Amino acid sequence: MTPSFLPHVSPARVHAELLGGEQAFPPDRAVARCVTEAAPWWPTAVQGLHRHGARLVAHLAARGLDQFLDLGSGLPCGRQVHQAAAASRPGQRGTRTVYVDRDPHVHTVRRIDLVDQPDAASVLGDITDAQALFEHPAVQELDFRRPVAVLLHDVLPWLPDEAATHLVTELRRRLPPGSVISVTHLLTAPPPYATTPLVRAYREAGIRLWPRDLARIGSWSGTWPAYTHGQHTGGGPLPVCALLLRAPGPGRFTRPAFWSPSRRGAAPGGLPPRRRPRINSRAEVATCAGTR
């Protein structure tokens, strides 16, 4: 039974369940089973994108980025951004990571997790309100005279078009030269990886999801140099993509080596799924609609 103080399905906990975490409650697990039945490839895609995120952070940190703003951070699962960043800069100046999520459960878990971690902070907030986001004291502790890496990993598909476009535009406007924006996103696709049944399964649980095509996602780069990696760019068959944008300014900007087309056939991040939510029975799947 769901504890009364957590009555709703949480997209963050459904996501954690798909990643093989232990934080989900029964309604979240039921939704994870429903969406997996609708799109059996989805947990593999989610896990691949998550590993891609950790890998990209290591890539950026190794190239000198030491400030990370993780928007729509989700629950801690596996190696976290501040850990991946610090591990990639041994013996160098410390890193600073700010996690932001609107889910109070995520914020509580993060705060507990980050006790005694001076290099990271958690913010409870709505990332579509860019003004409030940039005025938050924890975000202002980042030094915006130096480059910042903003992570939008698997969060923009959960925002309507106007909000997603506005957010990326605001980030491009506010970030200093040398900053980067890293995006991962679900693509619209036909069978066998059709996203329509997935969108419908989430909607039945009260969660909206917007897959988009590469042209739409690519348009967010504006005038910034950008690299894309995904279904149509050698990144594998699953309908997901990654986009890396860099604020114009001095210094080299190169495609991450691990985006090489030689990884054809793998999802970004490339490893097999750790655990798939089990579909036990039709009855369990039917509970999906009752979890709103």
Ligand SMILES: C[S@@+](CC[C@H](N)C(=O)[O-])C[C@H]1O[C@@H](n2cnc3c(N)ncnc32)[C@H](O)[C@@H]1O
């Ligand atoms: C699918 S999870 C992705 C988690 C993580 N970034 C990852 O790559 O594994 C999406 C997260 O975005 C958060 N989120 C969605 N819309 C948001 C908003 N407007 N403001 C802040 N967080 C948001 C959700 O609460 C959820 O934790």
